[in-house]
Structures are given as C-alpha cells and as structure tokens.
Amino acid sequence: MIAINGSADVVVIGGGVMGLFTAYHLAQQGAGRIVLLEKSHIGAGSSGKSGAILRQHYSHEITVKLSRDSLKFFKNFAQHNGIDIGFQQTGMAFICHAKDRASLEANVSLQKNLGVNVELLDAPQLRDMEPRAVFDDDVIGALETDAAFVDPQLTLEALAHLCQSDGVDVRQGVGVVDILVNKNQQIEGVKTTTGETIETSTVINCGGPWAGILCARLGIDVALKVIRPQQAYFAPSKSFGREKLIWGDLLTGMYWKPEPAGWTRVGKMSYEGDEEVIDPDNYDEGVSRGFIEFCRKQMGQRIPDYREAISWGGCGALYTVTPDAHALIGEVPGINGFYLVSGFSGHGFKMGPAVGRGVAAMITGADPGPFDESFFAIDRFERGQPVTSAYAYGILG
Numbered sequence: 477m478i479a480i481n482g483s484a485d486v487v488v489i490g491g492g493v494m495g496l497f498t499a500y501h502l503a504q505q506g507a508g509r510i511v512l513l514e515k516s517h518i519g520a521g522s523s524g525k526s527g528a529i530l531r532q533h534y535s536h537e538i539t540v541k542l543s544r545d546s547l548k549f550f551k552n553f554a555q556h557n558g559i560d561i562g563f564q565q566t567g568m569a570f571i572c573h574a575k576d577r578a579s580l581e582a583n584v585s586l587q588k589n590l591g592v593n594v595e596l597l598d599a600p601q602l603r604d605m606e607p608r609a610v611f612d613d614d615v616i617g618a619l620e621t622d623a624a625f626v627d628p629q630l631t632l633e634a635l636a637h638l639c640q641s642d643g644v645d646v647r648q649g650v651g652v653v654d655i656l657v658n659k660n661q662q663i664e665g666v667k668t669t670t671g672e673t674i675e676t677s678t679v680i681n682c683g684g685p686w687a688g689i690l691c692a693r694l695g696i697d698v699a700l701k702v703i704r705p706q707q708a709y710f711a712p713s714k715s716f717g718r719e720k721l722i723w724g725d726l727l728t729g730m731y732w733k734p735e736p737a738g739w740t741r742v743g744k745m746s747y748e749g750d751e752e753v754i755d756p757d758n759y760d761e762g763v764s765r766g767f768i769e770f771c772r773k774q775m776g777q778r779i780p781d782y783r784e785a786i787s788w789g790g791c792g793a794l795y796t797v798t799p800d801a802h803a804l805i806g807e808v809p810g811i812n813g814f815y816l817v818s819g820f821s822g823h824g825f826k827m828g829p830a831v832g833r834g835v836a837a838m839i840t841g842a843d844p845g846p847f848d849e850s851f852f853a854i855d856r857f858e859r860g861q862p863v864t865s866a867y868a869y870g871i872l873g
C-alpha cells in the first residue's frame with residue numbers, strides 16, 4: 477500500500493533546459509497539474525554550464541527546423557515576457573576543408589530551403605572576415621548570420637519563473653529516488669528525497685546525465701553515456717579585443733565564442749579524449765592545464781594570437797551522449813507513462829523550446845510543431861537504424 481502525499485497529472489524530473497521547456501509547454505497546452513522536481517537547483521546539470529550557442533547548421537530537416545523555431549522563441553523571449561535572457565545575435569562561421577565541400581553545400585542548401593540566412597564562403601572571404609586568422613586556400617566555410625547565444629542561467633531562471641506563473645509546481649532541492657510502476661507496467665508515482673510519494677500516471681525523465689541511472693533503477697538499459705568535456709576561457713586577444721563572432725572550426729577541431737563577461741570560451745568540436753563519468757554527482761569540475769595548452773595550440777593554428785592567450789581558467793562539465801549523437805526521446809518501451817528525454821550529446825540547448833513543445837504534445841495530443849518522435853526513437857540502435865549525419869563529426873549533427 478502506497479502512502480500518497482500528493483498527486484499530479486505529470487511529474488517532470490529535472491530542472492535543466494529540457495525539463496523546464498517541457499513543463500512550460502505542458503502548462504501552455506493545458507496538461508493539468510504539473511510538478512517539476514529538481515534534486516539540486518535550476519541549471520545544476522549540463523544546462524547551467526552550456527555555451528548556449530543557437531545555430532541552425534544541421535544535416536537533417538527536423539534538426540534545422542527544431543533549431544530554427546527555437547531560435548525565434550529565444551529571440552522574442554525578452555519582448556514577450558519582459559525578462560532579459562542575454563540574447564546576443566552575433567552570427568556563426570563554420571570552417572571545413574574543401575574535401576568536405578559536398579557536406580557543407582548540402583547543409584547550406586538544406587538550411588536555405590528552410591529559410592535560414594546562410595552563405596558559403598571561400599578562403600579570401602574568410603580572410604576578409606577574420607583578418608587575424610590564417611586560412612589556407614583549401615579552407616571553405618559558411619556564415620550563418622542569425623546564429624546567436626543566450627546566457628544559460630538567466631534563461632533557465634526566467635523559464636522557471638514562467639512555469640511557476642503558469643501554475644507548475646517547481647520544487648528545487650527535491651530529488652526523485654524511486655519511480656513506482658504497478659504490475660501492469662503502468663507508472664503509479666514517484667518517491668522523493670523528502671519522503672513524499674506523488675501519485676501520477678505520467679513521469680517525464682529529463683534527468684540529463686542522471687537519466688540513465690533513473691532508467692536503470694527500473695531495469696531499463698538505454699544507450700546513454702556520460703562524458704566530461706572541458707571548456708577553457710581566455711582573456712580578450714591583445715591585438716583584437718573581444719571576439720565578435722561564434723566560430724566552429726572542423727579543421728582545428730575547436731569552437732570558440734564570445735562570452736558576456738568579455739572572455740572567449742573555447743571547447744572541442746568532438747568527444748574524442750573526453751573521459752567517461754560513472755557518477756555525475758562526483759566528477760572533476762575543473763579544467764586541466766593540458767587542456768588549456770591544447771586549446772592554445774589548436775586555436776593558435778587558426779589565430780596565432782591565441783598561442784599566448786591569457787588563461788582565465790575553465791571548467792569540466794557533463795555531456796550525455798548517444799552512439800549517433802542525437803537524443804533519445806519518447807515513451808520507454810514496456811512501461812506505460814514513462815518518458816525519456818535525454819542524450820542531447822552536447823548540442824541540445826538550442827532546441828529546448830521546440831523539443832519541449834513536441835514532448836508536451838506527446839502527452840496532450842496538441843500540435844507538436846516540427847518535432848517528430850520517430851527521429852529520436854529510443855529503440856533505433858536495437859533496430860540497427862541510427863541517425864547518420866553529413867559530416868564525420870558527431871557533435872555537429
């Protein structure tokens with residue numbers, strides 16, 4: 477016999493970008509009583525440390541559309557809601573080798589067909605755009621003029637506020653310790669760290685790096701792995717000052733972007749060398765000296781100034797990755813009412829608004845927008861049908 481301390485139509489686990497956007501859209505779509513449980517604080521997982529770059533460069537129509545529609549949402553956020561989320565529309569340049577021309581052109585043409593402002597660039601145009609940099613003649617690129625970034629923590633806090641205004645019961649410092657399932661494999665409720673049992677028939681697991689652990693408690697093995705990428709921060713360049721544009725450089729393998737505080741954030745474009753994290757509650761949050769040196773070396777190949785850039789430290793963070801670098805979203809096969817929304821593989825922030833709408837629509841039957849759950853199907857690896865991408869570089873999707 478379960479002692480019930482409360483009930484909800486939907487319980488959302490996790491106060492990251494996915495949990496908050498899902499709860500927000502559930503409320504907008506009239507899903508009833510929604511409780512969002514966050515074991516620590518809003519943004520405690522991957523979302524709070526995100527670069528929150530909002531680009532639309534993808535190899536699939538659905539991911540371009542999800543990013544495109546989400547970008548509009550972020551752009552209009554302050555105007556619609558009267559809350560500043562640090563939206564800055566800087567544009568983003570992608571660079572690759574001419575041998576990847578077919579992939580680049582395919583992505584650019586896909587984007588253009590879907591209404592994205594993007595132009596191909598040759599080496600002389602790249603040199604004009606970034607005079608500090610070195611571009612060999614066989615380097616090509618694309619400039620996505622509407623690409624932007626937001627301040628992740630401001631965004632998450634604004635969202636939590638909107639959720640609460642719409643009646644969502646957002647509880648921080650309350651973790652889910654157990655998910656209750658009856659003998660018919662139907663969700664019955666959750667048990668929390670405060671000793672409460674909340675009765676519900678629908679649980680949405682937006683637990684980010686902890687999502688796989690929650691599934692494992694129900695005996696479900698999902699294709700999620702947690703890794704630790706590092707980010708390095710550098711002082712503005714001596715000769716140029718603050719970075720103006722976001723860059724994704726497939727040749728040096730690095731991305732870099734301006735941060736609101738003036739420094740430049742630098743990270744890798746791949747997962748190579750990132751160590752696996754078994755316990756996301758206990759991982760190294762620091763940046764190693766080796767990684768800082770690595771960034772100087774790689775960035776220095778493109779912009780020689782960075783060989784001597786002043787380090788302002790950095791951080792270790794968490795990505796939840798899948799074998800094909802795309803998320804797992806949908807009702808978990810075998811358990812009615814248990815939904816998984818995780819595995820965004822280091823590029824999920826930008827899609828939060830449109831994914832949240834689609835996930836909420838799976839529950840309410842509302843219009844999902846461009847979201848299509850079959851693309852993110854949880855069982856696609858077992859079926860031997862992973863998503864394939866134009867580039868060999870997973871994080872770019």
Ligand SMILES: Cc1cc2nc3c(=O)[nH]c(=O)nc-3n(C[C@H](O)[C@H](O)[C@H](O)COP(=O)(O)OP(=O)(O)OC[C@H]3O[C@@H](n4cnc5c(N)ncnc54)[C@H](O)[C@@H]3O)c2cc1C
Pocket residue numbers: 489490491492493494495513514515516517518519520521522523524525526527528529530650651652653682683684685686687690705707793794795817818819820821822823824825826827
């Ligand atoms: C360094 C870094 C840079 C990135 N840069 C970009 C970028 O530029 N652009 C982009 O689009 N994406 C980027 N990403 C990826 C993006 O940030 C993630 O895909 C996204 O934040 C994942 O959000 P989430 O809500 O799924 O998970 P999380 O943000 O990790 O949220 C999960 C939450 O669930 C909570 N939780 C877990 N278990 C429980 C439980 N049992 N009970 C209650 N609460 C629980 C956790 O405390 C956590 O707050 C980056 C990520 C990192 C780490």
